Every structure is written in structure tokens, then in C-alpha cells.
Amino acid sequence: MKIEHEVIGRWLDVLTALGVDQRYLINRHGKCPFCGGRDRYRFDNKDGYGTFFCNHCGAGDGFKFLSKMFNWDFKKSVTEIRQIIGDCRVVVMKKTDPRRGLKAIAQKVKPINGDSDLVQYLKNRGITSCPDSLKEAELYYFEDGIKTGPFTTMVALITNNLGKGVSYHLTYTHKQHKLKCSAPKKIMTPVIPMKGAYVELYPVEEHICVAEGIETALSIHDLTGLPVISALNAQNLSALSLPSLVKKVEIWGDNDASYCGQRASYALAEQLTRKGVEVIVHIPPTVGKDWLDTLNETQDDIYKDWQKTAEPRDVSAVKELVKVFNTKMIIGEEQ
Ligand SMILES: [Zn+2]
Numbered sequence: 001m002k003i004e005h006e007v008i009g010r011w012l013d014v015l016t017a018l019g020v021d022q023r024y025l026i027n028r029h030g031k032c033p034f035c036g037g038r039d040r041y042r043f044d045n046k047d048g049y050g051t052f053f054c055n056h057c058g059a060g061d062g063f064k065f066l067s068k069m070f071n072w073d074f075k076k077s078v079t080e081i082r083q084i085i086g087d088c089r090v091v092v093m094k095k096t097d098p099r100r101g102l103k104a105i106a107q108k109v110k111p112i113n114g115d116s117d118l119v120q121y122l123k124n125r126g127i128t129s130c131p132d133s134l135k136e137a138e139l140y141y142f143e144d145g146i147k148t149g150p151f152t153t154m155v156a157l158i159t160n161n162l163g164k165g166v167s168y169h170l171t172y173t174h175k176q177h178k179l180k181c182s183a184p185k186k187i188m189t190p191v192i193p194m195k196g197a198y199v200e201l202y203p204v205e206e207h208i209c210v211a212e213g214i215e216t217a218l219s220i221h222d223l224t225g226l227p228v229i230s231a232l233n234a235q236n237l238s239a240l241s242l243p244s245l246v247k248k249v250e251i252w253g254d255n256d257a258s259y260c261g262q263r264a265s266y267a268l269a270e271q272l273t274r275k276g277v278e279v280i281v282h283i284p285p286t287v288g289k290d291w292l293d294t295l296n297e298t299q300d301d302i303y304k305d306w307q308k309t310a311e312p313r314d315v316s317a318v319k320e321l322v323k324v325f326n327t328k329m330i331i332g333e334e335q
Contacts, residue, residue, distance in 0.1 A: 003078045004063075006085060011050025011062040013088035014081055020069065024052075027096065029142060029183070032057060034068050038182035039143055048092065055183075098167070098189035105168050105188070109135040109155050117152045120176040122218065126296040129218045131201050133157065141172050143181055151179055156199040156214055158187070158232070161243045166190045166197040169214065169232060187232065196241030202227040207248040210268070211291065212237050212261065219292040220252045234260045238267035248278040254290040255283050261290070 007014055012025055024033045025043045032041030032054045040055035050062020060068065066077045111132065112118050118136050122129070135157075138150040154171040167190035172179035187194070198210075201217055209228045211217040217230040231237035234254070242249070249272055254261030262283055269279045284294040 003081055003085070007050070007062065007081055007088075009048035009090035009092065010085065010088040011045060011048065011065075012091045014085060015050065015062065015065065017084040017088060018066070018070075018080060020065075040183055048090070096189075098191050101188055102165075102168060102191065105137060105139065105155060105170075108137040108139065110137065112136045112154075117173060117176050118154050121152075121154070121173045121178075122215070124176055125215050126292065127215060127218045127222060129201075129221045131218075131221075133199070133201050134214075139170065139172070141179065141181060148181075154214075156201075156230070158190070158194070158197050158199055160192070160197045161241045164192070166192055166194060169199060171214070194236065196239050197236070198240060199230040199232065201229060204229065204243055204246060206245060207250075208242075208246055209250045209252055210237070210240065211252040212254055212264070213290065213292070216252065216254070216290045216292040219295050220250075223291075223295060224250075226250070234264035237261075238264040238271075240268055240271075242272070242277075246277060248280075250280045250282060252282050252291045255285070255287055257287050 015025055016022065021033070023030060024041070025045075027042055027044050029039050029042050031038055034041075035054060035056045037054060037056050041052065041057075042054075043052045045051055050065055051059060052065055053059045057068070063074055063077055066072045066080075067074075072080065112130055112134055116136055118134070119130050133156070135155045137153050137155050139153040139155075140147050140149040141151055142148070149172075151172045151174050154173065156169040156171075158166045158169055160166055168188045170186045170188065172181065172184045172186075174180070178184045190197075199214060199217075201214065202221060205227050207226060209217070209220045209224055209226045210231060211220055211228065212231055212234055214230040214232070217228040220226075221228040231240050234256075237251075237253070249268075251265045251268055253265030256262065265281050265283065269281050272279050282291070284291050286294065289297075
């Protein structure tokens with residue numbers, strides 16, 4: 001049998017025998033052996049192929065692992081594996097049921113009341129909205145496998161367009177600010193694929209606003225009074241799948257230097273337009289900023305006056321404001 005077939009299921013022992021530290025062979029978030037990231041790596045060994053995943057480095061199989069760790073090409077890896085494979089067992093990784101982790105959180109969530117640290121956390125970010133859809137829980141955070149906390153955590157339910165629960169998004173906070181750690185935001189392992197799912201911050205209606213981040217979406221609710229949903233990241237924004245009752249969508253995208261946020265916004269715009277949904281895309285005028293930054297930093301008199309006087313859903317005022325931002329974008333003026 002060829003080594004690449006023989007090694008399937010044996011990677012755990014193979015990598016151990018080749019000198020890989022055990023702590024990098026665990027299916028739990030921890031330190032990445034390749035980039036040094038403290039909590040974004042896991043060895044998930046999917047179907048026994050020795051797979052790993054790091055939020056920064058990406059994914060790979062056992063051969064990729066060896067090439068990244070020892071700089072071995074495929075031929076060298078095969079030679080090395082051949083010498084030790086006789087003693088290596090087939091080990092079936094236990095599949096952890098994501099429901100367990102999600103249930104543990106579900107049992108701890110409670111509504112956010114007015115004097116919660118999370119209300120203050122949002123205020124510190126420049127946000128006044130705190131919808132009932134967001135919950136809080138006292139949760140532990142694991143850094144390098146060490147349990148810390150508990151910390152007051154903002155818990156957002158991620159659902160699909162049928163309203164079915166997919167996973168939880170967590171934002172760990174400490175003393176009313178984002179927890180200083182390597183991954184203060186986290187999506188729990190989902191029970192069904194994440195693609196197209198979102199956080200419905202306010203109940204979806206015919207006309208909604210969409211943003212990447214939860215905080216950005218909330219700032220857009222502060223601005224427009226419209227129902228907002230968060231796609232959580234650019235990748236998911238471009239693939240967003242909305243309920244059929246939605247007829248008009250305003251996409252409040254990020255202005256990324258890499259064009260990642262803009263690309264995702266326009267990809268979604270294209271996808272929705274094809275389905276006959278009316279779409280408006282708003283991109284903030286300054287590179288590297290999202291709408292939350294923009295609204296917090298703007299010194300526009302129009303915005304300040306508008307904040308003081310406008311009623312939520314005062315559509316004409318919002319239109320006026322957006323016109324100002326869009327004009328600035330076109331002429332490239334800095335805020
Ligand atoms: Zn990494």
C-alpha cells in the first residue's frame with residue numbers, strides 16, 4: 001500500500017513519532033505551531049487525514065503539517081513516515097458534538113438588563129442600541145489551554161433564513177471593554193453549515209440594513225432605526241441568504257484597504273439584485289474604516305444636528321446624511 005493511503009488514520013501517532021509536540025495534536029483551540037497565534041489553532045484530524053486549522057494560517061492535511069513544521073517536501077515526508085509507520089496505530093478521533101458546547105452556553109444566557117456591563121460596553125463603543133436579541137452570560141475563556149474568567153460575554157444567536165439556530169457568536173468583555181486576549185470574538189462550532197447565516201439583531205422586515213460586524217450593524221440601527229442584521233464577516237456577507245419577505249436591503253459595508261469588505265458588499269448586492277431585491281450599497285469614505293468608526297469620528301455638523309433632532313426612521317434625514325457621506329467618498333475627501 002502506498003504510504004499516503006497507509007497513513008490515513010495513523011497521523012496522530014505518525015506526527016508524535018516524528019517529534020511533534022502533543023499540545024499541537026489536540027482538537028481544541030490553542031497555540032498555533034506555525035504562526036505562534038495563541039488561540040486560533042486546532043488539530044481536527046478530519047477523517048483521519050491529519051488535518052489542522054488556524055484562523056491565520058488556514059487549513060491543511062498531515063503532509064502540509066510536516067511541510068510547514070519541518071520544511072519537508074512530499075518525498076522527504078514519505079521517507080520519514082516509512083521508517084516509523086510500523087509502530088503507528090490507527091486512531092479514530094472522537095467527533096465532538098457541537099450541541100454540547102452550545103447547550104452549555106444556552107443554559108447560562110440571560111437577558112441584558114439596563115445596568116449590565118454590556119450596555120456600558122456598547123456605549124463605550126459609541127452605540128446606544130441594545131436589542132433583546134442579544135443576551136449575556138458569564139463565560140470562561142481559554143488561552144493556551146488555561147481557563148480564565150469568567151467574563152461578561154455578549155452572546156448572539158446565529159440563525160439561517162428559516163430561523164433555525166446555527167451557532168452562537170461570543171464577544172468576551174472585561175470591565176466594560178473588549179477582553180484583551182488573542183480572540184475576544186468567537187463563533188462556536190455550528191450544528192449546521194454557517195454559510196448564509198446571520199445574527200438577526202432586530203426582527204427582519206421588508207426593508208432591512210446589513211453590516212458585517214454586530215457593533216457596526218447596531219450603529220446603523222442607531223442611525224436609521226431600521227431592522228439590522230449582522231453577517232459577522234465578509235465571507236459570510238457575500239453569501240448571505242435572506243428570508244423571502246425582504247424586498248429592500250441597504251448594505252453598510254466596510255472600507256477595507258484589501259477591498260475585502262467592498263467586494264463582499266457588491267457580491268451580495270449582485271446576488272440580491274438578481275433575485276429582484278432593491279439594493280443600496282453604502283461604503284464609508286475612509287480606507288480602513290467601517291461605519292461604526294465613521295459615525296464615531298465624524299465631525300459633520302449635519303450628523304451632530306441630525307443625532308440631536310432626528311426621530312428614528314426619519315428617512316429624509318438619513319438620506320441627506322448618506323448623500324453627504326457618499327459625496328465625500330466620490331471626491332475622496334478625508335473625514
Ligand atoms: Zn497559525
